[in-house]
Amino acid sequence: MIRAVNDRLTTAGRLNAALAAAPRLADRAQLRTLLARLEAGCRSTLEVWGHDHVFTGPGMPVFRRQARVVVGRRVMYLDVYAERERVDFELDGATTHGDPRQREIDLRRDALLATVGILVVRFAHRRLMDETEAVRREVLAILASRRVDDKT
Structure with a gap:
């Protein structure tokens, strides 16, 4: 499903409609959860995992997933x-x-x-999986420091 949405073969909305038409489908709850993550903008299994374990929950703001940013002629998705x-x-x-x-x-x-004031912080697969709580704390600290910088 992730690949089909990424390759624009379908949308999470269409998949949700198909799921609604198949009420006796096995693992329905898990499919519904995956579709909710795709609708939220997750585009890989790692992003789904990060959404569920790192970037949601107490203290976390609402993030934009796969946010479209244009710098010059270049279009990027964050x-x-x-x-x-x-x-x-x-x-x-x-x-x-x-x-x-x-x-x-x-x-x-x-x-x-x-060049347009966006700080990029990269987390490797291993850190996200093995140091989840440390990554959460780091994310919150980075966001707090950027808020303080805005006020100075």
């Missing part, structure tokens, strides 16, 4: 964006971001976002 604080949290999967060429692309993208 994984988890705190608009007020202008912080983009990128969730870097283990397979895609182990490639040095991808790392260079990410660094250039991050620099471009910095």
Whole structure:
């Protein structure tokens, strides 16, 4: 389902309609949860996991997921964006971001976002999974520091 939505073969809304038409489908509750995450803007299994375990809950603001940002002629989509604080949290999967060429692309993208005042913070798959509470604390500290910076 994630791939179908990402590849624009369908939408979460259409999948929800299909789910409603199949009331006896096995694992219906899990499918409904996944569709809710897709509607919220999650676009990978890591983003779904981050949504459920890191970026929601006590103290967390409402984030924009896959927020569209245009800088010059370039259009970018930010994984988890705190608009007020202008912080983009990128969730870097283990397979895609182990490639040095991808790392260079990410660094250039991050620099471009910095030109419009957006701080990019990247969390690796391993940290998100193994250090969930530490990542949550770090996210909250970063957001708090950006709010203080806004007032000075």
